[in-house]
Amino acid sequence: MSEPRKSGVEDRLYANEIRPDKVSHIEITDGERCLECVAKPCTTACPAGTYTLDSAGERIIINFDNCLECGACRSVCPFSVIEWKNPMGGMGICYRYG
Ligand code: SF4
Numbered sequence: 001m002s003e004p005r006k007s008g009v010e011d012r013l014y015a016n017e018i019r020p021d022k023v024s025h026i027e028i029t030d031g032e033r034c035l036e037c038v039a040k041p042c043t044t045a046c047p048a049g050t051y052t053l054d055s056a057g058e059r060i061i062i063n064f065d066n067c068l069e070c071g072a073c074r075s076v077c078p079f080s081v082i083e084w085k086n087p088m089g090g091m092g093i094c095y096r097y098g
C-alpha cells in the first residue's frame with residue numbers, strides 16, 4: 001500500500017532537521033495570564049504545535065523541540081508573556097531549501 005501523499009508544506013517541513021537542545025529556549029513568564037487568556041492563540045498560531053493545553057485545558061505545555069523559530073507565538077500572545085530566545089549555537093532548526 002502506498003503512503004498517503006503529503007501536502008507541499010509538509011514535504012518542505014520534513015526536509016528540515018531539528019537538533020533538540022537540552023533546555024527550553026521558550027518560557028512563559030507568567031502562567032497566570034494563560035488562565036485569563038480565553039482564545040489561547042499560541043495553540044493555534046504555532047505551525048509546529050509547540051503549545052498544547054494540559055489535561056484540564058487551562059495551562060500551556062511547551063514542546064520546545066518542535067520549534068521552527070518563526071516568531072509567530074510572540075506576536076499573537078495578548079499578554080506578551082512568551083519569552084523566546086535563540087536556541088544554543090548549533091541547536092534548533094536547520095532549514096533545507098529543497
Ligand atoms: S497566548 Fe500567551 S497568554 Fe495566551 S495562553 Fe498562550 S502564552 Fe498564555
Ligand code: SF4
Nearest residue numbers: 046067068070071073
Ligand atoms: S517561534 Fe514559531 S514555531 Fe517556534 S514556538 Fe513560536 S510560533 Fe511555534
